[in-house]
Amino acid sequence: xxxxxxxxxxxxxxxxxxxxxxxxxxxxxxxxxxxxxxxxxxxxxxxxxxxxxxxxxxxxxxxxxxxxxxxxxxxxxxxxxxxxxxxxxxxxxxxxxxxxxxxxxxxxxxxxxxxxxxxxxxxxxxxxxxxxxxxxxxxxxxxxxxxxxxxxxxxxxxxxxxxxxxxxxxxxxxxxxxxxxxxxxxxxxxxxxxxxxxxxxxxxxxxxxxxxxxxxxxxxxxxxxxxxxxxxxxxxxxxxxxxxxxxxxxxxxxxxxxxxxxxxxxxxxxx
Numbered sequence: 001x002x003x004x005x006x007x008x009x010x011x012x013x014x015x016x017x018x019x020x021x022x023x024x025x026x027x028x029x030x031x032x033x034x035x036x037x038x039x040x041x042x043x044x045x046x047x048x049x050x051x052x053x054x055x056x057x058x059x060x061x062x063x064x065x066x067x068x069x070x071x072x073x074x075x076x077x078x079x080x081x082x083x084x085x086x087x088x089x090x091x092x093x094x095x096x097x098x099x100x101x102x103x104x105x106x107x108x109x110x111x112x113x114x115x116x117x118x119x120x121x122x123x124x125x126x127x128x129x130x131x132x133x134x135x136x137x138x139x140x141x142x143x144x145x146x147x148x149x150x151x152x153x154x155x156x157x158x159x160x161x162x163x164x165x166x167x168x169x170x171x172x173x174x175x176x177x178x179x180x181x182x183x184x185x186x187x188x189x190x191x192x193x194x195x196x197x198x199x200x201x202x203x204x205x206x207x208x209x210x211x212x213x214x215x216x217x218x219x220x221x222x223x224x225x226x227x228x229x230x231x232x233x234x235x236x237x238x239x240x241x242x243x244x245x246x247x248x249x250x251x252x253x254x255x256x257x258x259x260x261x262x263x264x265x266x267x268x269x270x271x
Contacts, residue, residue, distance in 0.1 A: 014068060015137055018124050021064040022110050025057045025094065026128030029110070032056070033101060051102065057094035061112065065090050072114065077220045087117045091223040097196030106130065111198035113223035118246055123224030123231075125202045134202040134228055142205050142231040149206040151234030155257035157184075160210035162262070163192045163200045165217075177215065180266050187265065197251075201225025204253045205232040211254035211262045213239060222251055235259040239266045 032053040058076055065072070073089040077096075090112065095101055097108030106129035114122040125134040134149075136142040142149050154160050162184060166177075185191050192209070194200055198221060200212040205228035226236045226246060236245050236253045245251040252263055 015122060015124070015135055017068055018065070018112055018114075018122065019126070019133055019135055021061065021068075022112060022124050022126035022133065024064075025060050025110050026126050026131075028060065029053055029057060029095065029101070029108070029128050033104065036102070051095070051098060053101065054095045054098060057110065058092065061090075061092050061094055061110075065092070065112070069114065075219060077218065088114070090114055091220050093198060093220040096198040096221060097194070100195045105195070107194040107196050107199055109196050109198045109202070111220065111224045113227060115223060115246075118244065120223060120227040120230075120246070123227035125198045125224050125228060127199060127202070132202075134205060134224075136205075136224075136227045136231040138227065138231070140231070142228045144202075144206050149232050151205055151229060151232045152207045152210040152255035153257060154210040154255055155261075157187050157258065157261050157265075158189065160188050160258055160262075161190050161192065161208075162188050163194060163203065163209045163212040165193060165195065165197060165200070165214040184262070184265050197221040198225050201229055201236075201253055204234055204255075205229045207232075207255075211252065211258050213250075213252045213262065213266060215239075215250045217249070217251060219246055222246065225253070226251075229253045237263070239263060 036051065062074055071088060075089050075091045077093045093111040095108060096111050101108045110126045112124045113120055121138050123136045133145050164181065197214060197217055200209065201222060202225055203209040204212050223246060229236050234253060234255050236251065237259065238245050239250045239252050243250055252259065254262055
């Protein structure tokens with residue numbers, strides 16, 4: 001990967017060091033799942049679980065990433081660690097898909113991104129159960145286990161496999177959400193719900209999903225995946241005009257040709 005045009009902090013071996021850290025944390029999660037006890041699972045709020053593994057994995061990531069880039073702050077799911085602020089920060093989700101993890105479903109991941117303000121520089125999504133390492137550096141492409149990947153070239157909604165996530169809070173918008181979901185289900189080939197936004201985006205980046213959309217997310221859910229999709233030639237946008245998907249309120253990711261057809265179904269008024 002050519003990193004000459006990127007900030008000095010992105011040394012040529014930084015991505016490989018982040019990948020190694022993700023591998024180490026992934027091995028820990030596999031072991032932690034085998035030893036998981038009921039008393040280690042807690043509710044942060046309604047329908048939102050956290051385990052000892054989330055907290056321990058976050059601790060390991062913060063310790064490791066701090067040595068790689070000491071000047072960067074942190075934005076994380078389990079809490080924000082304030083570092084030396086130069087607009088540079090790691091955005092991490094140590095365990096995206098905690099409910100799947102608790103129920104021993106393989107669809108969970110580790111998500112790590114490095115951003116300068118709102119510019120994403122580096123992204124890694126690692127799926128421990130399948131040993132799949134998705135990685136991207138701004139301007140250098142996206143990769144799966146070292147092999148270049150590209151987003152789907154699908155242009156027909158009726159031939160497309162879509163992915164989404166169901167909100168576990170803000171149920172006041174449920175009827176609106178289900179209406180748009182039902183409309184798309186009638187038109188696409190199929191719809192999947194994995195339960196890990198980072199994996200959904202990684203699967204868009206490598207062409208397994210033709211498009212993915214969801215509401216009510218957080219930056220740590222999507223940051224690494226956004227860069228993966230864009231570096232794989234895909235499109236990431238808000239469902240509504242003027243929405244920055246990195247801020248987590250809503251996201252639509254797809255190949256180039258399917259972005260507008262899906263957006264029209266989700267937002268027919270074009271607002």
